[in-house]
Amino acid sequence: MNEIKIPELAESITEGTIAEWLVKKGDKIEKGDPVVELETDKVNVEVNSDFAGVITEIVSEEGEDVEVGDVIAKIDENGEAGGDASAEEPKEEKKEEAPKKEEPKEPAKEDASNNKQDVIASPAARKRARELGIDLSSVQARDPLGRIRPEDVDSAAKGGSDKKESKPAKKEEPKKSEKTEFDKPVERVKMSRRRQTIANRLVEVQQEAAMLTTFNEVDMTNVMKLRSERKENFIKKHDVKLGFMSFFTKAVIGALKEFPLLNAEIQGNEIVMKKFYDIGIAVSTEEGLVVPVVRDADRLDFAGVEREIGNLGKKAINKELGLNDLQGGTFTITNGGTFGSMMSTPILNAPQVGILGMHNIQKRPMVMPDDSIEVRPMMYLAVSYDHRIVDGKDAVQFLVRIKELLEDPYDLLLEG
Known part of the structure; x- marks a missing residue:
């Protein structure tokens, strides 16, 4: 075996x-x-x-x-x-030794196995029952919905499987405890391991990092115009759509080269300045947020960035991401605008010290340099940063540089 x-x-x-x-x-x-x-x-x-x-x-x-x-x-x-x-052999031996005694036991075993399938029990309760050798079909649940929990198994192990004796305790105790918590129906769902990890890491970041956020807004007129002009030729040439993410990725890389502290991390009493640009792109899945990484994004052209982001997004949705897809990363971009968010404060993806938050594009009246008023497609941007190594001045100028690069995307496209 x-x-x-x-x-x-x-x-x-x-x-x-x-x-x-x-x-x-x-x-x-x-x-x-x-x-x-x-x-x-x-x-x-x-x-x-x-x-x-x-x-x-x-x-x-x-x-x-x-x-x-x-x-x-x-x-x-x-x-x-x-x-x-291995389970069948001993049954045959028992039949030969004492056929009369075993005959009534066999159907009882079959019934028990059938009952076990109908028993509603938590995984922890099933594990506890195996450890104690307790038949779950003989355990009464205190839960009004009939779900057996580990404490029910422990109670059955201590007091035996006499259902009549255990009825009073099982009816009174849980109802009192539940009424003190909620007077109306609730449903308890165990957090997935990934959700627990996300929760713990987000709390750790807020406890360990001196996190601040600075905001700005960007006029998306020229980006949208450029996409409209180039989208047909772009997809014919590269077999991939020209989206917003490649513009933002390239703008972030350009700004990181000018403000390298936002592409660093803290290790003990040292600042590790990273000379490469592995950009994390936050992707929402049913099980929570994941951040696959576009490796060496500075070496990719717009089509390469779009293609890599598309591939990672599909792998995330299909649960095909590997550990190599998620490890590392020097800076993260998250786009709450896909869900309609107008403004948010993104939380750092430790040990990174910077994250850019994109938001929804909305047309708003804007005052132009000549004092005329025009309707422009505007987006709020947010950069959260670790104030331990990034000063407010650098963070503000970093975000202003992203804004400038996006509002003049023709140079960005040529340089990219």
Whole structure:
């Protein structure tokens, strides 16, 4: 009998959550076949089997937290698909030794297995039940919705499976505690591992960095005009659309070259000045915000930037991002305007010390240099920065430079 264990995933990843089993008990698999999808702090990864054979036991169920080295399944190299050979042999032996005693027990076991499928229990409760050898079908849930929790399993282990004795305690205690919290119906949903990581990191950034935000606005008239003029030839030539993100990426790189502290990070008592431009582009997914990185964006032309952003966005939506897609990054761009945001304060993507927030484009009356009033497509910009190494003067001038480059995009396009 061989064991499938959680392998070493990456230097910074030591644990994860079972997101989905790709096989079930009794399935025959080959060496190298993916058996489970694991949700980690950064991406979902597939765990492959190091052995060929038949899955005889699923040790960790979906929703359970596991660490590197944990056994999550067992596999029999000599087993046959569709059944658990190791479980069938002892049954035959028992029938030969005491057929009369075993006959009434077999249907009871089948009923219990059927009941287990109908039992509503949290992954932690199922794990606790396996540890204590408790049949979940004999455990009564305190939860009014019938969901069994670990404390219900512990209670059954201490007081036995006598349902009549446990009824009074199970009815009174939970209802009191729930009424003190909420008088109306609620639904509790466990945070995904990625959402927990996002929450923790955002809180850490606000606690550790001296974060400030400066705002400005940019007239998008010339960018929109240039896109309109070039979009047809651009897509014919490069087979990719000319979007806004390539303009902003190139403008950010141009400004970072003039204000390098916004492309740095703090390590201990040192400032690490980065001489490369790996730009993170925030992408919203069902499981939360991820920031894949466009590597060496300064070496790409507009088409290269658009193509890379498009590829990373598709991988994010399809949950195909790898660790290499997310690691590193020197500066981040986030676009709340896609959801209609007019203004926001973006939070730093540590250990980076700068992030640019784009917002919705809206037509507004603007006073021109000759005092005439024109309707212009305007966008608010926000730059959050770590005041520990970036002074307010540099942050303000950095954002002004981005504004200038975007309002005169012809030079930007030529230089890019």
